[in-house]
Amino acid sequence: METIRVERAKTLKEKPNPDTVKFGVSFTDHMFLMNYADGKGWYDPRIVPYGPIPLEPSAMVFHYAQEIFEGLKAYRRADGKVQLFRPRDNIRRLNTSAQRLCIPTLDEDLALEAICQLVRLDESWVPSKEGTSLYIRPFIIATDPTVGVHSSHTYLFAVILCPVGSYYPEGINPVKIFVETEDVRAVRGGTGFAKTGGNYAATIRAAERAGQKGFTQVLWLDGVERKYIEEVGTMNVLFKINGEVVTPPLSGSILAGITRDSCIQLLRSWGVPVTERKITAVELFAAGESGALEEAFGSGTAAVISPIGEMDWDGRRVIVSGGKIGPLSQRLYDTLTGIQWGKVPDPFGWVLPL
Amino acid sequence: METIRVERAKTLKEKPNPDTVKFGVSFTDHMFLMNYADGKGWYDPRIVPYGPIPLEPSAMVFHYAQEIFEGLKAYRRADGKVQLFRPRDNIRRLNTSAQRLCIPTLDEDLALEAICQLVRLDESWVPSKEGTSLYIRPFIIATDPTVGVHSSHTYLFAVILCPVGSYYPEGINPVKIFVETEDVRAVRGGTGFAKTGGNYAATIRAAERAGQKGFTQVLWLDGVERKYIEEVGTMNVLFKINGEVVTPPLSGSILAGITRDSCIQLLRSWGVPVTERKITAVELFAAGESGALEEAFGSGTAAVISPIGEMDWDGRRVIVSGGKIGPLSQRLYDTLTGIQWGKVPDPFGWVLPL
Numbered sequence A, B: 001m002e003t004i005r006v007e008r009a010k011t012l013k014e015k016p017n018p019d020t021v022k023f024g025v026s027f028t029d030h031m032f033l034m035n036y037a038d039g040k041g042w043y044d045p046r047i048v049p050y051g052p053i054p055l056e057p058s059a060m061v062f063h064y065a066q067e068i069f070e071g072l073k074a075y076r077r078a079d080g081k082v083q084l085f086r087p088r089d090n091i092r093r094l095n096t097s098a099q100r101l102c103i104p105t106l107d108e109d110l111a112l113e114a115i116c117q118l119v120r121l122d123e124s125w126v127p128s129k130e131g132t133s134l135y136i137r138p139f140i141i142a143t144d145p146t147v148g149v150h151s152s153h154t155y156l157f158a159v160i161l162c163p164v165g166s167y168y169p170e171g172i173n174p175v176k177i178f179v180e181t182e183d184v185r186a187v188r189g190g191t192g193f194a195k196t197g198g199n200y201a202a203t204i205r206a207a208e209r210a211g212q213k214g215f216t217q218v219l220w221l222d223g224v225e226r227k228y229i230e231e232v233g234t235m236n237v238l239f240k241i242n243g244e245v246v247t248p249p250l251s252g253s254i255l256a257g258i259t260r261d262s263c264i265q266l267l268r269s270w271g272v273p274v275t276e277r278k279i280t281a282v283e284l285f286a287a288g289e290s291g292a293l294e295e296a297f298g299s300g301t302a303a304v305i306s307p308i309g310e311m312d313w314d315g316r317r318v319i320v321s322g323g324k325i326g327p328l329s330q331r332l333y334d335t336l337t338g339i340q341w342g343k344v345p346d347p348f349g350w351v352l353p354l
């Protein structure tokens, strides 16, 4: 494996207050960079001071959005050690996204080493307060300075880090979600399963409209029939209906969430039945109205578990679990965060201490 | 209207050979830039030397592809004057794209003035050889240095220019197109009608696969039923069937091409019937096999008219117009290029001399 060159920052930044730091606003002292060129492959892996990336105005990423990213976290345990949660799964998913977008894949070991070395160097940025963590954002952008639709011949892989405060500083508050019936996020045959910019750009309008109506998140329906539940903004969704947990299958238009997979594994290990199957909005709302819907929650790296307290669809409104977090959602949240922060055993081998 | 500040380049670049210059590779001496910030609006319109744009690694455009663009051309007439083709339509379409992507719209007059002043300053870059032109690429990118899916609070609007050689240096050669049945470009409710990066990123894989099989372009089917013809890579498509020209309607998933609209207006002025309606691949291939399909062509700024000589779909192959350009395609090409280069009268008021 290539060695990573390190150029340390001459001056270090002041760290933000972990109580008030907003998600994604404040970045650490260093970043990891590596270039790619056709014929040469990935080259010059390096850690350098965090700072602007100068790109030609013709760089492909600005025009044709050939870009992919990942999101994972580093957690500080009570003993002061720092650990990552399922980082290899993020790197594999980055490579899956790369294939869809015709971006060259990364060597998994090198990418993991890059993340580990960078977090180690900026380890003092990993906050220690309850619920806080260091968010890790690896991404790849197409840098060819030519205007014309084709896959780029040059790329930049970067990893940046930002400390994040607790997602639930005031305790877990269930969210209100709005089932979007006009805009579509993704369709089978498209890029829905990849973590690529275009999927997110497409969602901004609906998210803004939902926000104006007082909702926290949009719940997406499938792009073909606009009938089946897909996922919410940056989370997968799971529903407990008549004692069974149901979640939409990975059919190509939704992201294969790592938190989703962790929930499924945990639930099965507890003997809770989980089915990955298509579920219509009609079925979901009927279950909500009849009381069969016991719990509903989103799963994702940022919130871990985000209980859904209310869902609105086409004028219909359903209150879930009395608008409070349900017992299974709470147990998943406690167990996952317990594993992530190293407070409970990790029978699945999910954590990687630095 | 705000005045545009001009900072001239200290040294001018060498101009590329117009016979060999490749599309989108070589840029002129200057570019136009203008910033946007919430509460402040668009500000500091300026023409500056062409050069790199430094952006924070956390800039939204790298992660969530909140970005839009346009493409139009400046043409040098025989008398040496330079003129643009329907530039206001491009600016309006940029604003349409902006609305879909929650990007603040531009003042039309200022955007037009920006393009005109920039082209005037770099006028010596407009080549004069038969078929050559200056390609104009306006684009807007989200620049907020924060990681988190929402619409950006800051943006950069830029215009860059590149001289382009003749699209048909060896005469017009009809292309072979491949009807894609797996990947999908866009779906109603998505961003297909907007000129935004994500639409193009989604197409790269299919275009590469088609290229490997010897095809020049991909013909897209609709994302819902995968039945209806949509458009090709960067062109709309028109078919002459039994004396009538048929083209897919602007139903939300395809770009409202300005060349397409120009073709429709010209055809109607000539008394050729044109229908904007849904057309299935089944109908198209049946018409091809029965001989009812007389001509097929793409329309777009780059090629103007690109005759389709062969189409393949699911193992079926149709040769159109004997693999040669048809008379109506040729007439459209001659008339449109005639108007663009100022060789024939412009009854529609499409050209804007600088």
Ligand SMILES: Cc1ncc(COP(=O)(O)O)c(C=O)c1O
Residues within 6 Å of the ligand: A071, A231, A232, A233, A234, A235, A236, A254, A255, A256, A257, A258, A259, A260, A299, A300, A301, A302
């Ligand atoms: C569209 C989308 N779905 C689901 C998720 C949840 O994935 P994960 O659990 O890996 O964070 C995310 C966030 O990463 C996302 O962006």
Ligand SMILES: Cc1ncc(COP(=O)(O)O)c(C=O)c1O
Residues within 6 Å of the ligand: B071, B231, B232, B233, B234, B235, B236, B254, B255, B256, B257, B258, B259, B260, B299, B300, B301, B302
């Ligand atoms: C997807 C797509 N469709 C159609 C077109 C043709 O549009 P226009 O005739 O305005 O160049 C383009 C190119 O601009 C395009 O990118």
